[in-house]
Amino acid sequence: MRMPSLSRLDLRQRIDNLPRINIACLPTPLQEAPNLSNELGVRVLIKREDLTGLAMGGNKVRHMDFCMADAISKGSDVSLNINPWMSNNARIIGAASKKVGMDYVCVAPDSKGRPIQGNLLIQDIMGAELHLLSTSDQSEVMEYTDKLESKLVEHGKTVYNHIKEHMSRSSATISYMDATLELDQQLQNLEGIGNVEVFIASGGAQGGLMLASNSLNLPRNITGVLVGTSEESFADVVTWSNNALNHLGFSERLTWNDVIQLDSYIGPGYAIPSEPCIEAIRMVAELEGIILDPIYTGKVMAAIIDHARNNKFKEDDTVLFMHTGGLPELFNFADELKRRDYK
Numbered sequence: 001m002r003m004p005s006l007s008r009l010d011l012r013q014r015i016d017n018l019p020r021i022n023i024a025c026l027p028t029p030l031q032e033a034p035n036l037s038n039e040l041g042v043r044v045l046i047k048r049e050d051l052t053g054l055a056m057g058g059n060k061v062r063h064m065d066f067c068m069a070d071a072i073s074k075g076s077d078v079s080l081n082i083n084p085w086m087s088n089n090a091r092i093i094g095a096a097s098k099k100v101g102m103d104y105v106c107v108a109p110d111s112k113g114r115p116i117q118g119n120l121l122i123q124d125i126m127g128a129e130l131h132l133l134s135t136s137d138q139s140e141v142m143e144y145t146d147k148l149e150s151k152l153v154e155h156g157k158t159v160y161n162h163i164k165e166h167m168s169r170s171s172a173t174i175s176y177m178d179a180t181l182e183l184d185q186q187l188q189n190l191e192g193i194g195n196v197e198v199f200i201a202s203g204g205a206q207g208g209l210m211l212a213s214n215s216l217n218l219p220r221n222i223t224g225v226l227v228g229t230s231e232e233s234f235a236d237v238v239t240w241s242n243n244a245l246n247h248l249g250f251s252e253r254l255t256w257n258d259v260i261q262l263d264s265y266i267g268p269g270y271a272i273p274s275e276p277c278i279e280a281i282r283m284v285a286e287l288e289g290i291i292l293d294p295i296y297t298g299k300v301m302a303a304i305i306d307h308a309r310n311n312k313f314k315e316d317d318t319v320l321f322m323h324t325g326g327l328p329e330l331f332n333f334a335d336e337l338k339r340r341d342y343k
């Protein structure tokens with residue numbers, strides 16, 4: 001794929017043509033990580049997407065600027081979604097829905113009897129209507145959710161069903177095309193930036209960084225790190241990106257050949273922290289006082305550490321780690337993450 005060459009202004013105008021509200025606290029800081037850089041022998045910058053402000057932050061907050069504008073323009077008064085118990089997406093959709101005055105109903109498969117901790121706890125505190133199901137069978141979950149939607153409609157509600165609405169996912173890509181402009185401005189204010197190796201959990205945001213960097217001809221490699229199999233971790237870069245291209249009026253299409261996706265850092269599976277992930281979380285906490293999460297960002301940092309230790313970066317590369325948040329789930333993994341037992 002080759003995107004048309006665009007100026008920053010062209011890209012900004014395309015994005016500004018879409019309905020948008022301002023929920024995210026932007027710009028997020030771009031920080032040097034001097035101790036980590038020293039340890040790894042390569043300059044590391046951290047884009048603090050964990051500091052986007054709403055309900056403990058993360059990348060998903062940026063999406064809501066576009067997604068909630070879409071929901072409002074459709075006259076919706078309730079958000080309905082299916083998300084697993086550990087979902088950051090669920091937390092942020094819930095928070096953004098409440099913020100714009102909508103109700104929030106979340107169906108969580110395979111969650112009956114789970115501790116009300118992490119993202120589930122925050123949704124509960126925000127007054128979400130949680131449906132914790134015992135089944136994970138897709139057709140049973142869909143049937144349950146369809147019935148729920150029909151009931152809401154019978155009660156006169158206008159439902160924004162995040163499973164069916166394109167913008168719920170495409171907003172990831174669109175908002176990270178927008179974030180590329182923000183990042184570019186920040187990088188221009190730093191000395192000594194040449195080639196930038198960007199690492200992010202693979203998904204819609206990766207697509208946005210790729211598409212925008214490509215159309216602005218920026219010297220960036222965007223590497224997506226898989227944190228589970230693509231199906232488990234919703235890392236469908238191509239589908240979300242192409243939906244986003246539609247929304248922005250581009251006829252170009254992304255293919256899987258365009259996408260750099262690493263599958264060596266999944267470890268035992270989605271939402272199961274690997275040893276390198278745990279090491280990465282402890283290392284960044286100890287060196288920089290920055291906390292990563294055990295499902296997404298810990299595995300991305302594990303990939304960066306592995307690349308540095310195996311001399312895969314060039315001397316003048318800058319590594320840019322996208323800290324996409326996910327922090328509430330830290331507390332569901334205390335047993336794996338704590339360094340020792342306290343008797």
Ligand SMILES: Cc1ncc(COP(=O)(O)O)c(C=O)c1O
Pocket residue numbers: 058059087088089172201202203204205206234235293296297324325326
């Ligand atoms: C912390 C975190 N990082 C990255 C991602 C990937 O998000 P996306 O597919 O929107 O790029 C997610 C998705 O749930 C997430 O929760």
